[in-house]
Amino acid sequence: MPATAISPTRAEDYPEWYQQVVRAADLAEQSAVRGCMVIKPHGYAIWERMQKILDGMFKATGHVNAYFPLFIPLSYLEQEAKHVEGFAKECAVVTHHRLELGPDGRLIPTGKLEEPLVVRPTSETIIGATYAKWIQSWRDLPVLVNQWANVVRWEMRPRVFLRTAEFLWQEGHTAHATAEEAVEETLRMLDVYATFAERDLAMPVVKGPKPAAERFPGAVDTYSIEAMMQDGKALQAGTSHFLGQNFARAQNIKFAGTSGAEEFCWTTSWGVSTRLIGAVIMTHSDDDGLVLPPRIAPQHVVILPISRTDEERTAVLEACRKVEAALTATTYADEPIRVKIDARDIRGGDKVWQHVKQGVPVRVEIGPRDLAAGAASVSRRDRGPKEREAVALAELPARLPGILDEIQRGLFERARSFRDARSQRLGSRAEVEAFFGTGDSAGAGGFARVHVADDPAVAAAFDPLKVTVRCIPMEGPDEPGTCVVTGRSVPRPSVLARAY
RNA sequence: CGGGGCGUGGCGCAGUCUGGCUAGCGCGCUUGGUUUGGGACCAAGAGGUCGAGAGUUCGAAUCUCUCCGCCCCGACCA
The missing domain is CATH 3.30.930.10 (Bira Bifunctional Protein; Domain 2)
Known part of the structure; x- marks a missing residue:
């Protein structure tokens, strides 16, 4: 394993x-x-x-x-000069509107269009x-x-x-x-x-x-x-x-x-x-697969019935359906909680891991022992895969919106901390070069906040680093400074990074 | 389009250099059994034109050529 x-x-x-x-x-x-x-x-x-x-x-x-x-008619794309320049190199073009069976049994495009059509790269x-x-x-x-x-x-x-x-x-x-x-x-x-x-x-x-x-x-x-x-x-x-x-x-x-x-x-x-x-x-996402923020998760909660005998199965399933109904009647972020029972007849462990890998925010496991205690075992995707907490069945509807909200906020905070830890204010070209390094090691660098002018010289300067100016952040007041490449004065720092 | 890597059952791979028994392994899948708060175990099975085509050869996953696709880097890119 x-x-x-x-x-x-x-x-x-x-x-x-x-x-x-x-x-x-x-x-x-x-x-x-x-x-x-x-x-x-x-x-x-x-x-x-x-x-x-x-x-x-x-x-x-x-x-x-x-x-x-x-x-889109080809002529339309020609109307705005810069637009053409930007998209011409990546357009799929339709030139024919018909296929005919050739002698060797293959289809040959015929019926050439008077004006080629471009499949929209944008509209x-x-x-x-x-x-x-x-x-x-x-x-x-x-x-x-x-x-x-x-x-x-x-x-x-x-x-x-x-x-x-x-x-x-x-x-x-x-x-x-x-x-x-x-x-x-x-x-x-x-x-x-x-x-x-x-x-x-x-x-x-x-x-x-x-x-x-x-x-x-x-x-x-x-x-x-x-x-x-x-x-x-x-x-x-x-x-x-x-x-x-x-x-x-x-x-x-x-x-x-x-x-x-x-x-x-x-x-x-x-x-x-x-x-x-x-x-x-x-x-x-982490090394166990997808992690989905609850608000965009197709499913918030998966209920996993656990049983050995048919008798247990009947009782457990009934309890699961009640929980499903109660949760569906509960709202999170102004929508009903999206919950499903996974009663597929496959091994429990496999099932759990499938949901882990698919990023379902919350898993609720209900077995005979839980039922006897009137509780369920609740696991969260933002915690370790083995961690679980016993929650009284009756309290599930009251608890889940809070848990989902905690996951949602926690993911945001975690992502923000990660970003902030990888972001730095830098004051010189040498610092930028040191920050990004010259290597290709994954994970090198992050966001560098640097004063740069909107000038081709800046792009050229950082090109060897594979770093580009992503944008000039709008939040906060102006913080005038000097462009680390051109020496010109600029009102605010930009964010520089390697980009996808 | 340039450089590099790769393409073998659903997934991950070995075998390729040094052609040759019926092409293997792990996971997954099917069936039976034993288990079972857990990504189980035992047994039996199913599943592969070895990316495609052509060539060399008595014989090709393995050698040659061509093509296709994927990944990484570059170029390129709302």
Whole structure:
């Protein structure tokens, strides 16, 4: 029996550990198509949790859902120069619309399209073109639409959930009458993402604008939330873009203002993707597999009946059903506790470990001995796999919301402590180089808070370290300082890190 | 796309250098039994065109060539 359920451990081989967790937790698997994944039911259930919570937050901030086409006319993509530049290298292109059986029995594409279609890598262009038709007057504004969709970016180096050729996401696209409103929207959605990440994913994030080099192609400003994974690397977990009038000009999104003059709209876009599943895995999971924050766990509690004889089984199952009913009638985070009995006829130990590896926050084991004592054995995923506590059956409904809340908070605190311990204020280029080291050892480095100018020289300086400027954190007052590369004075420090 | 590693039953691997008995091992799976607050034990079994194709050879998992895929590093990348 190995000491840990996942092998190798994080310390031994972090990238391989990540893949093993994905497999052990049954989240996803490789597909026949390069760079594409099959998201398995357990992985998809986590995505559904994310969708549900985020969708509610979008609705609460005045947005509505719609759906735009998968295929984008090639000419649309050409409309915004920087946008083309940014995405041209990773587009799947549809050139034919028909297959014919060839003489050797193989299918041959025929029916060449007059204009090739691009499978959307993102939808600014086709949505912008649509908005141009929707919007005529200031009375039509703002337009606040979100879509849940898949997108395709032909990535050279895919990694399950973190970077796949096709992935699922949501993309919000809004149009406004003024720059101020659009900026406000951009920041509002950034806050929505930050709140979601910290409250629901228990994942502390740093939010702020990106340097010019890291901007979304076509954006005036890109803001992101950046999280630290357990190997010290940064993961961009969500982005919100102020697009200025770039797309409005390119696509003629205009409105008649109150004075009657025609003006270009100010637009925004913002998105998070199934990459968040990877983020959750790498933020919380341990050497025994997945660890899920309760708020996004498809299942909060699994009840495990333990019995030897048929008689015991009947009694135990009945007790389990009562507990299930009582817990289902109890709420945690404004939703009924999600609980299931696992009565499968497999060995108890195996069963326990399956749930450990899948990250179920709480296990409730009920056997004859527990029943005799009127209690259950409660185990938590944030504690050791063998630890358990006896809780009176009658008290379970009262206790569980508190336990789940404790787990949720505990995971956040643990992740924050980890990040803070790996974050440092640095005052010189030499310190930055020492902090990240030159080696490739996993776990080297973390977040370095350093004053740097938004300048190509800065990127060039840290390029050999594989370190990039992730964002310029917004929290707190200005702390002016001198750029450690250019010597220019800048208002606030940036976060530098190696990134996924 | 460049450098490196790898592809053998569901998972993890040995065997490949130095071609040759019916291709093995651990875990998992099936059945029976013994157990049982626990990732058990015993026994019997099922499961593999050794990534694909071509070639060399009496004989290829093993040698040669081509291709495909995966992982790591780089390039690249909201």
